[in-house]
Amino acid sequence: MAGLPDTATLERALDLAARAPSAQNSQPWRWRVSREGVHLYANRSRQLGDTDSDRRDVLLSCGAVLDHCVVAFAAQGWQSRLRRFPGADRDHLALIEVIEAPATEPSRELAVAIPHRRADRRRYRADPIPPGTLELLAVRAARRQATLAVVPASRWARRDDDVVLRYGGDGAGADSPHGDDGVLLVLGTEADDDESRLRAGETLSRLLLSATALGLASCPLTLPLKQIRDRLALAAEVFDGDAYPQALIRLGHAPTDGDPLPAVERLSVADTTSWDSGLR
Ligand SMILES: Cc1cc2nc3c(=O)[nH]c(=O)nc-3n(C[C@H](O)[C@H](O)[C@H](O)COP(=O)(O)O)c2cc1C
The missing domain is CATH 3.40.109.10 (NADH Oxidase)
Known part of the structure; x- marks a missing residue:
């Protein structure tokens, strides 16, 4: 069935998506929820500089949060259709339209991985990466x-x-x-x-x-x-x-000695999301 998930589902998806990696944890994105779906915008005020690589980092980070959001929806039984660059505004990066569809095991596995993933800068163990x-x-x-x-x-x-x-x-x-x-x-x-x-x-x-x-x-x-x-x-x-x-x-392979890496702080869903009138 096409439509918008309820507010709690939307907030859960956006909260999980916020765990996405971004260059220097800049989180250069904004969300807008409309009747059509969930819109992703680049937030240029959070861009780290003005070089081409800084602009590239914004798009890469926004791509990462977009995919995290798709995974978070899928695990809750909502399949996404993406319209990238849906309008004339180049900072309007995507519209996510969702339809209800049973959650698949692979999408659940990826969603479960979201809160556990870290940018791990430590030296890794000597064990080889498994074949395949x-x-x-x-x-x-x-x-x-x-x-x-x-x-x-x-x-x-x-x-x-x-x-x-x-x-x-x-x-x-x-x-x-x-x-x-x-x-x-x-x-x-x-x-x-x-x-x-x-x-x-x-x-x-x-x-x-x-x-x-x-x-x-x-x-x-x-x-x-x-x-x-x-x-x-x-x-x-x-x-x-x-x-x-x-x-x-x-x-x-992460080192076996040493503590697990702590999660890095994120902006809240309220900080990054606006809702069209009547939707909340
Ligand atoms: C586009 C992009 C570029 C990044 N570049 C670097 C980098 O050059 N060096 C680094 O140590 N971490 C880099 N990171 C990792 C971020 O610093 C990290 O995702 C962020 O601090 C949040 O931490 P977390 O991923 O552990 O949640 C990058 C992440 C993204 C998405």
Whole structure:
């Protein structure tokens, strides 16, 4: 049955969606609930700077919250149809229209993963990633018209809590110790326009939640892509220049010693959401 879920369902979905990762936890989004559905807008006042990579971060983060919201609806028995960039306003990123549909087991698993996912910046354990995992993630990316590739181990290093790429710039010297046992993945898209970036954020969300559901630790990263030269060199090496790197994901096994990572604070649903009159 088409229609809008009740307020409690909507608020639960938006509350769960708010757990989405965003660049420096900027949460650069706004929601509006109308009779048509749930609208997502970029909140430029929360953009971190004015470079192209700052604009990219907004779209990636909004894509991640959009997909988290879709997952949260699906787990509550509401299937989403997305209309991306539905109007003339370029900051009006999506309209989510929902219809009632039984929740599926995969959607429940992903929704259960949402509160457990963290940007895990720690050193990962030495255990190898189970066979098939990277293939599964690559298939999930490909289904969403994105390309996932492994960054060669010689091309990156973990330095303090950050990852640095080693393409000759600030690259930490190609012979310094690797210092980390996870893998670094790069998510690429064929085009580099706003819609591709939004969709890349959606895919990023899906891959991170899949990793959490599989019991793996992960950290999304875009800071290492801010150097245009590194981004281009990475694209040339791993994508033959046919795709644009949008985000990196470090993936591995969380350390067994040490406390679980605490959840990072989020804005409340009330802070980010407006309701058209008569809807609340
Ligand atoms: C588009 C995007 C870019 C990010 N870039 C980085 C990064 O370069 N380095 C980093 O340590 N974390 C990065 N993060 C992770 C965020 O800092 C993290 O999601 C946020 O602080 C909230 O924490 P949580 O994911 O543990 O809930 C990024 C996340 C997103 C969505």
